[in-house]
Amino acid sequence: MVEPIHIIGGGMAGSEAAWQAAQAGVPVVLHEMRPDKGTFAHRTGHFAEMVCSNSFRSDDDERNAVGLLHWEMRAAGGLIMEMAEAHRLPAGGALAVDRDPFALSVTERLRGHPLISVVEGEVTALPSDGSWIIATGPLTSTALAEAIRAETGAEALAFFDAIAPIVYAESIDMSVAWKQSRYDKGETEEERTAYINCPMNRDQYEAFIDALLAADKTEFHEGETAGYFDGCLPIEVMAERGRETLRHGPMKPVGLTNAHKPDEKAHAVVQLRRDNKLGTLYNIVGFQTKMKYGAQTDVFRMIPGLENASFARLGGIHRNTFLNSPTLLDDRMRLRSRQNVRFAGQVTGVEGYVESAAMGLLAGRMAAAEAKGEDLAPPPPETAMGALITHITGGADAKTFQPMNVNFGLFPPIDAKGGRRGRKDRYKAYTDRAKEAFQQWLAGQG
Structure with a gap:
């Protein structure tokens, strides 16, 4: 046996x-x-x-x-x-x-x-x-x-993983945001419109970076000195590496055309990806964070289209051992x-x-x-x-x-x-x- x-x-x-x-x-x-x-x-x-x-x-x-x-x-x-x-x-x-x-x-x-x-x-x-x-x-x-x-x-060995927040779709202002996959990628219309995009101009982006850097963050316990895995960096850690880092990372504006203002090029774009089949939940792509809960709602509602966002889950951070x-x-x-x-x-x-x-x-x-x-x-x-x-x-x-x-x-x-x-x-x-x-x-x- x-x-x-x-x-x-x-x-x-x-x-x-x-x-x-x-x-x-x-x-x-x-x-x-x-x-x-x-x-x-x-x-x-x-x-x-x-x-x-x-x-x-x-x-x-x-x-x-x-x-x-x-x-x-x-x-x-x-x-x-x-x-x-x-x-x-x-x-x-x-x-x-x-x-x-x-x-x-x-x-x-x-x-x-x-x-x-x-x-x-x-x-x-x-x-x-x-x-x-x-x-x-x-x-x-x-x-x-x-x-x-x-x-x-x-x-x-150990490092820290961060989790991105999830937003209720009904709370997203679609008069500002629009649906489009980057470069219209996908074989069907549903795939080509799989993401919700929130545009920022230069002033909005700069104010957002300032708020990220100033926000209250979760502090580690004494003795916890582990770093982060580069593929899952908190968004505020990326911002600390340079003000343009996010604009060339998760907030890059390339391959997207604003359906409301097709002639206006965004300085940066925040993308949200569908999180369930019903389409009632969307997660903010690349927005892993260690900000405290109160700071998260304040900072993320600075994103055009998310001013009245309601969050099904806020972000967080946890220890990862290997x-x-x-x-x-x-x-x-x-x-x-x-x-x-x-x-x-x-x-x-x-x-x-x-x-x-x-x-x-x-x-x-x-x-x-x-x-x-x-x-x-x-x-x-x-x-x-x-x-x-x-x-x-x-x-x-x-x-x-x-x-x-x-x-x-x-x-x-x-x-x-x-x-x-x-x-x-x-x-x-x-x-x-x-x-x-x-x-x-x-x-x-x-």
Whole structure:
């Protein structure tokens, strides 16, 4: 009889790991402390709850590394991608989802699987026997984090994640704002109008920057000196780096034409992306913040079109812990000092929903193979999953290791074959090579 795999954490990585192992015919016990014990960021006890953005980012699998990762997860029968597609929202070229139905559907599929049992309650210690996957994500409980720290003999690295606010659509002034995806991207009219845009002239932008810099911010507790992940910087931290930073980042005005004043070029534009299927909620894109609640409402209502905005959720900030995986994990994602324990998801040092789920997919498949007396090697480094696992388990410099999104810089270089390729052609070559290699890896698993 095959012994069960125990998985701690029902986020993106844990959910995907449980699904992959069970689909391989291995029983799974999924441990989740919610709703018995909550976190700062979660609102429900559902699996795969999206606590920050509702976007899985670009779905372009021909010229984008994260889109390629989508493709690989679909090819491997990934539950997260299947449910994301089922609850997809218009978002131009991005894969955005209706977050609550998405999480509920993942939960129902996992709870309904005959080989998956769910145990509610906190796990506070590292297990000494059995097969375990720790996929507790950025909000690993204090007790379990201490147990991991004691085992590894090293201080866990940490940084801070920030969350963007969500606005009720009915409170947005559409006589000022307009709907349009950047560069009108999308195959349908719904996709080409997936974002709400709020324009600013120069004076409005400068006043907004002044208010951001002057606003009351959440201060860290004594001893908390961790930095931020660059892909999730609070908006006020970006503003501190230079007054033009936001105008060249989340507030860039390019690719947009004001439907109310088509001849007037905005100095900056704030974009809001649909957050649910009903279109009643929109999140402010790139506006992660550590401002205090009162300051948020004052500052964000300075945005033209949001003067009377009503917020379904204000932004916030939370601590994110992760391992120095290059020194602690082997290429099967096992803890070197305790081979019965694997890690998956953001706690390994990948960043993003998709990257976390992808590492869960690999951990689940590897653990299932091991439970059946087999050995599953990681995908080739030419693939998106292979590039990520290679990076976190030895490809990165352990001394400077920081969380990483998937990107083509992690892939082995493409041979230009005597000539220079344009960027689009080069990225297409990366994805073509990756798809072939990934299909061969899947075929080798029988």
